[in-house]
Amino acid sequence: MDVLDLYRSAGALHEGRFLLASGRHSPMFLQSTTVLQHPHLAERIGRAMAEKVRAEGLTPAFVIGPAMGGVTLAYEVARHLGVRALFAEKDGAGGMRVREAFDIARGEPFLAVEDVVTTGGSVLKAVDAARKRGGTPLAVACIVDRRQTPAPLGGLPLLSLAHLYFETYAPDDVPAWLAERPLQEI
Structure with missing residues (x-):
């Protein structure tokens, strides 16, 4: 499956x-x-990510993703792995939390998922939230790794379906050619 073609064709x-x-x-x-x-499309992506996880020999007991963007992805990957799907949500203090209704046993292995990894900040907050509840992270999986050089993320293996690097800029370091374009908040 060519993920970038899928993104292009979906607009x-x-x-x-x-x-x-x-x-x-x-x-x-x-x-x-x-x-x-x-x-x-979510089903195809979830299946491809689950296959990648299996190929690495990983056996998570659950899959977790950061709300809101990681909820659908966590569900689809978990469905194809035959395990539970959880999500982490903002805690109001800059981090994330896992709801008490989600049971996590001490040492329970998990996979964290994210759609696109640029810095990895959101998914690593989800990892920390599950760790605080007793889970043990195995890896992070994403649809697209946007970092310049593929590498582990937060000390964890990063499994991606595609790699697409393009430069990003600090607000005070935006080049003139980009500054001419209207800024769109996403």
Whole structure:
């Protein structure tokens, strides 16, 4: 499966000037909700990620994703792995929490998922939230790794379906060619 072709065909690969969650500016943006809103596409992506996890020999007891974007993805990957799907939500203090209704046994192995990893901040907050409840992270999996060089994330293996690097810029370091474009908050 060519993930980038899937994003293009769904109209989910955008060019312009975008303000990312990290506060950085980007000339491109991948809108995963445009893709994941279609059950048949979410199912294909979830299956491909589950196959990648199995190929690595990982056996998580549950899959967790950061709300809101990681909820559908966590569900689809978990469904294909035959395990539970959880989510972490903002805690109001800059981190994330896992609801008490989600049971996590001490030492229970888990996989964290994210649609697009740029800095990994959101998914690592979800990992920390599950760790605080007793879970043991095995890896992080994503649809697209946007970092310049694929590498582990927060000391965990990062499994991705695609790698697409494009430069991002601090707000005070945006090049003139990009500064000419209107800024779109996402």
